[in-house]
Amino acid sequence: MFRNQSSLRRYANRFISRSSTALASLNRPTEIDVQELLKLLNNRPNGVLVAEDGVSEDLTRYNHDWTNQYKGNSRVVVRPQSTAEVSRILKYCNSRMIGVVPQGGNTALTGGSVPLDCEVVLSLEKMSDIHSLDPTTGILTCDAGCILQNLLDFAAAKDHLVPVDLGAKGTCQIGGNISTNAGGSFYFRYGSLHANVVGLEVVLANGDILDMGCTTANLKDNTGYDMKHLFIGAEGTLGIVTRAALLCPRLPPSRCTTLLACDSFDNVLNVLEIAKKSLGEILAAFEFIDGPAMNLVCQTQSKPLPLPASQDCPYYVLVESHGSCAEHDQAKMDKFLNILYEEDYVVDGVVAASLEQMNAMWYLRESCNPSCVSSGYVYKYDVSLPIPEFPRFVEELKEALNDRTFCSLDYFNWGHVIDGNLHCNVVCRGNFETNSSLRERIDRYVFEGVEKRGGSISAEHGLGQQKRKYMAKLHGSETLSKMYDIKRLFDPNRILNPGKYLPEDCR
Amino acid sequence: MKVLVGVKRVVDYAVKVRVQNKSVDLNNVKMSLNPFCEIAVEEAVRLKEGKHADEVVAMSIGPKQCTETLRTALAMGCDRAIHVTTDLRTDYMDLQPYAIAKIFEKVAEQEGTDLVLLGKQGIDSDCGQTGPMLAGFLGWPQVTFAANLEAKDGGIQVERETDAGTETINIPSLPAVVTCDLRLNEPRYATLPNIMKAKKKKVDTIAADSFGIDLEAHNEVLEVFEPPQRQEGIMVDDIDQLVDKLKNEAGVLA
Incomplete structure (x- = not known):
């Protein structure tokens, strides 16, 4: 707790000086609050982590996002072990008007999972039980704090697949995946979490627990408004997801993976067309990595490029098929590769001959993000665009920024090309501090570039702190007004994840 | 130099195998080229690229799907392939190293092979017997566990892994098994x-x-079982709890 009055005062001052409108109506947690929260968790050791001046629990990992772009100041982290405890904590914080930031694995990229200042962080990390996997329906029920990799392993041991898979799977939690409506690499094949979450348990700001088809999970259920969808992708601003029922498909016994090099984006589009045509229903993933990103990954991860004949190709494509019959899939894959070869759509390509080689190919793709982050400050964008527009969008951005005002910038691009989802990264190499005028400028060009192409400025990373200011431009006042109504309905005191997602309600 | 290289189709090493009916369940399981055979193929192709080998022939014993595995070897650079077809299981359940080495002996003789390159073992049966038995049947010199191989004046010089370090063996003239x-x-x-x-x-x-050749299994497999599951580790909150658990649960502290 706070050891003396002066540290408490410093703490309070910091809060006041950094408070934003989102936090203006909220209270900072006091020592008494900490005691009360501890009581709500039955005085469990480590149930509440508190930072003190000098001797402190190091709360950095709860306060900073992994890219170190968003930094909060929270000194209180609560770690409930059950839905009932989450309910008690929220009820208390709501009555005391204390802001609460729900947090999973804290792998988000738009600052949605870290506090703005001294809100209480509610970490779901101690709620990680996997309850069941029904072998006939494939419905898996688990707590929100389950790490995605653990779920994937659990499901795989029972011959199932979790319908979301992304690079951060070793750290991210399913509750966070659901709260951000995470997409990932197999979105095309298995669909969004809106399609695969069949039940959700959520705790509202006042402590009410909503069990929306979680305890009795059905594949089909048309009774009442399907409110669970409001919480999928709401980034914890309407309630905290505590449990989920997910529909898991069977693990595909046959997987084929190939990495291809293309000399133009037109050929990437050609490969995509052939993949859709000839691989058909077994096509599971179609990702692209541009040449600079691939070189950066090979450099920072000390991996040789598996395609010896394609040094400095502008585009690389990773294609994977999932099926149930190896011979059938192999025949399709052969046909696919044959066409690519005959039509000269690819410069070179390699086919994984073992699971190890498959994993090595995915490692390259999944290392894009960490490689970028380790090389400099990343201005990261996650946009939806008409697929043929990818290269022109990037070229325009480069031209717009190429006027010597800023230090030399590098551009690394990759993404789920089949979903029209481009991850566009502008990196200030060797420089790890943000430059706000540069950020504003890139923001402007990205926004304009996306807007004129009818795309989306957030395909799958969410709004968080980074993009909420655009909401008023993206949605009509009628739509936005209903969003505020919904927010008021579930969280009238606006204690849940304040300062994220929706811009301030000015009414 | 004519090189014959063994290519075994095995359960992919990244697959967690399951036991059913007293053997490893092979239904709907990803099969790949045995990693040690893959290394043998690579070495054979390098000998060819280095102009030491005139022809590299890949050979596999097993069901029709072995052609896929052979295609991988051919795509890596082997010149042609021989598929010895059988529906017997090759993971020690039916066909065993003795018979496999006998088949290799026949083919090596027919082909006029100078150098047989094999993986040190198949990752399914983990026997490591085929190479040494084959050298015995043929009466050829052998080097096992090769870590480096150089063609030298009509012979080969091979560095082999041992528990104490490496051992360099010179085979002045071929044929040989490695x-x-x-x-x-x-x-x-x-x-x-x-x-x-x-x-x-x-x-x-x-x-x-x-x-x-007598293809019968002469050794009987009595039992195949999965390794016992390891209990999951737990996180302790502090040193006192750790000491308590070491004393009272693990019994490793007095």
Whole structure:
């Protein structure tokens, strides 16, 4: 707790000086609050982590996002072990008007999972039980704090697949995946979490627990408004997801993976067309990595490029098929590769001959993000665009920024090309501090570039702190007004994840 | 120099195998080229690229799906392939190293092979017996666990892995049998142009029972079982709890 009055005062001052409108109506947690929260968790050791001046629990990992772009100041982290405890904590914080930031694995990229200042962080990390996997329906029920990799392993041991898979799977939690409506690499094949979450348990700001088809999970259920969808992708601003029922498909016994090099984006589009045509229903993933990103990954991860004949190709494509019959899939894959070869759509390509080689190919793709982050400050964008527009969008951005005002910038691009989802990264190499005028400028060009192409400025990373200011431009006042109504309905005191997602309600 | 290289189709090493009916369940399981055989293929192809080998022939024993595995070897650079067909399981359940070595002996003799390159073991049965038995049947010199191989004046010089370090063995003249260890090389990926070329390469098929060799299993497998599950670790909150658990649960502290 706070050891003396002066540290408490410093703490309070910091809060006041950094408070934003989102936090203006909220209270900072006091020592008494900490005691009360501890009581709500039955005085469990480590149930509440508190930072003190000098001797402190190091709360950095709860306060900073992994890219170190968003930094909060929270000194209180609560770690409930059950839905009932989450309910008690929220009820208390709501009555005391204390802001609460729900947090999973804290792998988000738009600052949605870290506090703005001294809100209480509610970490779901101690709620990680996997309850069941029904072998006939494939419905898996688990707590929100389950790490995605653990779920994937659990499901795989029972011959199932979790319908979301992304690079951060070793750290991210399913509750966070659901709260951000995470997409990932197999979105095309298995669909969004809106399609695969069949039940959700959520705790509202006042402590009410909503069990929306979680305890009795059905594949089909048309009774009442399907409110669970409001919480999928709401980034914890309407309630905290505590449990989920997910529909898991069977693990595909046959997987084929190939990495291809293309000399133009037109050929990437050609490969995509052939993949859709000839691989058909077994096509599971179609990702692209541009040449600079691939070189950066090979450099920072000390991996040789598996395609010896394609040094400095502008585009690389990773294609994977999932099926149930190896011979059938192999025949399709052969046909696919044959066409690519005959039509000269690819410069070179390699086919994984073992699971190890498959994993090595995915490692390259999944290392894009960490490689970028380790090389400099990343201005990261996650946009939806008409697929043929990818290269022109990037070229325009480069031209717009190429006027010597800023230090030399590098551009690394990759993404789920089949979903029209481009991850566009502008990196200030060797420089790890943000430059706000540069950020504003890139923001402007990205926004304009996306807007004129009818795309989306957030395909799958969410709004968080980074993009909420655009909401008023993206949605009509009628739509936005209903969003505020919904927010008021579930969280009238606006204690849940304040300062994220929706811009301030000015009414 | 004519090189014969063994290519075994095994359960992919990244697959967690399951036991059913007293054997490893092979239904719907990803099968791949045995990693040690892959290293042998890579080494054979390098001998060819270094102009030491005139021809590299890949050979596999097993069901019809072995042609896929052979295609991988051909795409890596082997010149042609021989598929010895049999529906017997090759993971020690039916066909065992003795019979496999006998088949290799016949083929090596027919082919006029100078150097047989094999993986040091199959990762399914983990026997490591085929290479040494084959050398015995043929009466050829052998080097096992090769970590480096150089063609030298009509012979080969091989560095082999031992528990104490490496041992360098010179075989002044061929023929010889060499089994390959993990550090020998890093196998290449099969590239698309080579996969296409591989489709045109010749694969001869010979039925295993046409050699007149005794294919019976002479060793009986009594039991196959999965390793006992390890209990999951737990996180302790503090040193006191750790000491308590070490004393009262693990019994390793007095």
